[in-house]
Amino acid sequence: MTDFKSFLEEVQADIDDLAVMAKDSTYIKSEYYDKYDVKRGLRDINGKGVLTGLTEISDIISSKTNEDGKSVPCKGELYYRGIKIQDIVNGFAGSGNRYGFEESAYLLLFGKLPNNDELKKFIEILGGFRRLPNSFVRDIIMKAPTNDMMIALSRSVLTLYSYDSNPDDISITNVLRQCLQLIAQFPLLAVYGYNVYKHYYNSESLLIRKPNPDYSIAENLLYILREDGNFTPLEAELLDICLVLHAEHGGGNNSSFTTHVVSSSGTDTYSSIAASLGSLKGPRHGGANIKVVKMIEDMKANLADYSDESVTKYLEDLLDKKAFDRSGLIYGMGHAVYSLSDPRADILKSYIKALANEKNAQGEFELYEKIQRLAPEIIGKKRSIYKGVSCNIDFYSGFLYNMLGLPVELFTPIFAIARVVGWSAHRIEELSNNGKIIRPGYNAVCEYKEYVARDDRK
Numbered sequence: 001m002t003d004f005k006s007f008l009e010e011v012q013a014d015i016d017d018l019a020v021m022a023k024d025s026t027y028i029k030s031e032y033y034d035k036y037d038v039k040r041g042l043r044d045i046n047g048k049g050v051l052t053g054l055t056e057i058s059d060i061i062s063s064k065t066n067e068d069g070k071s072v073p074c075k076g077e078l079y080y081r082g083i084k085i086q087d088i089v090n091g092f093a094g095s096g097n098r099y100g101f102e103e104s105a106y107l108l109l110f111g112k113l114p115n116n117d118e119l120k121k122f123i124e125i126l127g128g129f130r131r132l133p134n135s136f137v138r139d140i141i142m143k144a145p146t147n148d149m150m151i152a153l154s155r156s157v158l159t160l161y162s163y164d165s166n167p168d169d170i171s172i173t174n175v176l177r178q179c180l181q182l183i184a185q186f187p188l189l190a191v192y193g194y195n196v197y198k199h200y201y202n203s204e205s206l207l208i209r210k211p212n213p214d215y216s217i218a219e220n221l222l223y224i225l226r227e228d229g230n231f232t233p234l235e236a237e238l239l240d241i242c243l244v245l246h247a248e249h250g251g252g253n254n255s256s257f258t259t260h261v262v263s264s265s266g267t268d269t270y271s272s273i274a275a276s277l278g279s280l281k282g283p284r285h286g287g288a289n290i291k292v293v294k295m296i297e298d299m300k301a302n303l304a305d306y307s308d309e310s311v312t313k314y315l316e317d318l319l320d321k322k323a324f325d326r327s328g329l330i331y332g333m334g335h336a337v338y339s340l341s342d343p344r345a346d347i348l349k350s351y352i353k354a355l356a357n358e359k360n361a362q363g364e365f366e367l368y369e370k371i372q373r374l375a376p377e378i379i380g381k382k383r384s385i386y387k388g389v390s391c392n393i394d395f396y397s398g399f400l401y402n403m404l405g406l407p408v409e410l411f412t413p414i415f416a417i418a419r420v421v422g423w424s425a426h427r428i429e430e431l432s433n434n435g436k437i438i439r440p441g442y443n444a445v446c447e448y449k450e451y452v453a454r455d456d457r458k
Contacts, residue, residue, distance in 0.1 A: 028445060029445075032445050036443045036445070038443060042252075042440075043336075047336060047337075048337075049252045049336075049337070052252070052257070052438075052440070053251055053260060053438075055250070055251040055426070055429060056081070056111065056429070057080075057081065057108060057248060057250075057251065057422070057425045057426060057429060058078065058079055058080050058081070058108070058248045058249065058250050058251075058422070059077075059078075059079040059082070059250065060076070060077070060078055060079075060249065060250045060337050060338070061074065061076065061077040061078075061079075062074065062076050062077075062337050062338045062339045062340075063339065073339035073340050073388045074339070074340060075340050075341045075343070076335075076337075076338040076339070076340065076341045076342050076343045076390075077343060078249070078343050078344065080104060080107055080108055080247075080248055081107050081108065081111050081112070083107070083113070085244075085245065085343055085344065085347065086343060086347060088100065088103075088104060088107070088244065089241060089244060089245075089347055091103075093237065093241060093351070094237075099216035099217075099218055099219070099236070099237070099240040100240055100241065100244045101216065101217050101218060101240050101243040101244050101247065101418070102119065102122065102123050102126065102216060102217065103119060104244045104247050104421070105122075105183060105247065105421045106118070106119060106122050108247060108248050108421055108422060108425045109176075109179075109421070109424060109425050109428070123216075125180060126180060126183065126184045126217075127184070127213050128184075129180055129181045129183075129184035129185065130184040130185065130187075130188070130211050130213070130220070131184075131185075131188075132185060132188055132189075133160075133163040136156075136159075136160075136163070137192055137196075137208055140155075140156060140159050141156060141189070141192050141193055141196055142196050145193070145196045145197045145199075145200045145201070146193075146197065147197055147201060147409065148281075148409075149190055149193050149194050149197070149409050149410055149412070149413045150277060150280070150281040150286075150412055150413060150416070151281075152189070152190075152193035152194075152197070153186070153189050153190055153193060153277055153413055153416060154274045154277045154278060154281075156189040156193065157182065157189070157270055157273050157274045157277065158270055158271070158274045160181075160182075160185075160270055161268060161270040161271075164178065164270070167268050167269075167270065168268050170266060170268070170269075170431055172428060172431060172432060175269055175427065175428060175431060176424075176428065178269040178270070179269065179420075179424035179427065179428070180424075182269070182273060182420055182424070183420055183421055183424065184217075186413075186416060186417045186420050187211070187217060187220055187221050187224065187417050188211065188224070190410060190413035190414070190416070190417060191221065191224050191225045191410070192208055192224075193413075194225075194407060194409055194410055194413075195207045195208065195225075197409070207224075207227060209223070209224045209229065210224075211223065211224055216236070216240060217240075217243065217417070218236050218237075218239040218240035218243055219231065219236045219240075221239060221414070221417070222235060222236060222239065222404070225406070225410075226405075232358070234354060234355055234358055235355070235404055237351075238351055238352065238355050238400060238404070239400075239404060241347070241348065241351055242348065242397055242400060242414075242418070243414075243417065243418040244418070245344040245347060245348060245393060245418075246344075246393070246397075246414075246415050246418035246419055247418045247419060247421045247422055248419070248421065248422030248425065249419075249422065250337075251426055252337075253285070254279045254280075254282070254284075254285050255276040255277075255279040255280045255285060255286070255419065255423065256276070256419075256422055256423060256426050258275050258276045258278075258279040259272055259273075259275070259276045259423045259426045259427050259430070260426055260427075260429075260430045260438060261438045262275045262276075263426075263427045263430040263431060264430055264435060264436070264437045264438040265437055266437075269427065272423075272427055273420065273423060273424075273427075276419075276420075276423045277416055280412065280415060280416055280419065281412065286412040286415045286416070287411070287412050288331060288332065288392075288394035289332070289393075289394040289395075289397045289398035289401070289411055289415075290398060290408055290411050290412070291325075291331040291332075291394075292331045292332040292394055292395055292398045292399075293398040293399070293401075293402060293408065293411075294324075295318070295324050295325075295330075295331045295332075296364075296367070296368070296371075296399075298323070298324045299311075299314055299324075299367075300367075302314065302323070306363075306366075306367050306370065308370070308374065311367075311370055311371060311374055312374055312378060315330055315371065315374060315375055315378050316378060316382070318330050319378065319379065319382045319383070320382075330371075330375050330378075330379065331394070331395075332371075332391055332392060332394050332395030332396075332398075333375045333376070333379060333389055333390070333391055333392070333395065334379070334389050334390070334392065335390070335392040338390065338392065339388040339389075339390070340388040340390055341390045342390060342391065342392040342393055344392075344393040345390070345391050345392055345393045345395060345396055348393060348396045348397065348400065349372075349396050352365065352396055352399065352400055352403075353365060355400065355403050355404075356403065359403045361403055364399070365399075368395070368396065368399055371391075371395075372391045372395065375389070375391070376388070376389045376390060397411075398411060401414065
């Protein structure tokens with residue numbers, strides 16, 4: 001019997017031909033979108049998302065109405081349950097051994113900031129859930145390790161369904177319990193998956209460290225990942241801030257919208273979260289900061305100096321598809337919603353400088369600042385821009401993760417560790433309102449043809 005690899009080699013040419021046919025048969029002319037008034041990607045001509053639902057969880061503001069009644073770009077604003085993200089971060093940052101991610105999770109899930117007693121109880125619940133079923137690491141995470149941690153995370157989430165005694169109950173009580181467990185377990189699933197990958201593929205010692213019950217989620221991430229388990233207060237604080245900033249971003253982002261769509265079918269929590277993970281895995285959504293880091297590495301390898309002239313020339317080459325991956329993009333610049341600024345990037349940058357000083361990375365921080373200053377002007381000259389261009393959170397988050405010594409394989413899973421809070425809130429919101437299954441319309445533009453018997457087909 002022919003083995004699978006040999007079979008695949010034999011039929012590859014046929015698959016290539018069929019792929020061309022499949023692509024040609026599904027190509028839709030761009031003019032049809034105007035003809036039928038279809039908003040491609042659920043966005044209008046100005047890039048604004050088409051309204052598909054209502055949410056109380058968060059809000060993004062990128063434009064405001066002026067005195068003439070026209071919508072004009074403004075500095076970006078982000079609100080969690082009506083509270084400005086800057087105020088949330090300022091409320092806990094720099095307060096000394098106080099971490100904000102758990103507070104923000106409480107706010108997003110329950111619509112109010114917790115008092116001391118409420119927060120203490122919430123942290124105790126998360127701490128109690130910060131464990132995996134017996135033998136789960138051995139039987140699930142250590143079997144068939146992969147170099148893609150998002151796949152490892154998705155597989156683990158789906159498998160947890162089998163360990164749940166009541167997986168299909170979509171009452172809010174049961175769904176909340178499941179979501180709290182996943183919020184607590186995500187750091188373990190991601191880090192253990194990565195450590196197993198290193199062990200199998202790089203022959204490194206296998207590290208499976210139990211979390212510290214007295215640590216926050218940010219602290220535990222560093223504790224279970226690092227071989228010596230050590231970290232500085234500033235490192236944990238900045239990772240915590242990054243988790244807060246990534247926890248939620250409106251119901252219209254691709255993965256949160258996926259949560260609403262899949263939850264509306266009445267499916268279980270594990271399937272819903274796994275679907276959202278699949279969305280976040282895409283480089284257009286969760287993997288952008290990896291591209292930023294690799295772009296900067298390529299820049300440093302190819303520039304003799306970091307003068308304005310040299311950096312400008314490199315950025316121009318990026319846009320002209322002459323540098324890096326020749327995609328024509330300056331990664332980390334621009335956002336689907338924000339125009340003049342991304343408030344998350346502004347907040348993160350204001351704290352990163354201190355870590356750059358601690359890590360002796362001031363020169364690299366200055367390079368990032370220079371790119372942030374030069375890129376919008378260069379893009380404005382070479383592209384037709386309908387709204388302002390500014391750096392987004394991905395521009396600085398990868399730099400932060402690099403300074404923390406976090407492996408690039410965990411960049412997107414860390415995003416998921418934060419965003420599972422937002423997904424949980426959106427899932428509960430969708431189920432609480434008992435809405436209809438989400439099913440938008442698609443206009444068929446195919447030609448209608450007569451059926452031809454097989455023997456008469458040419």
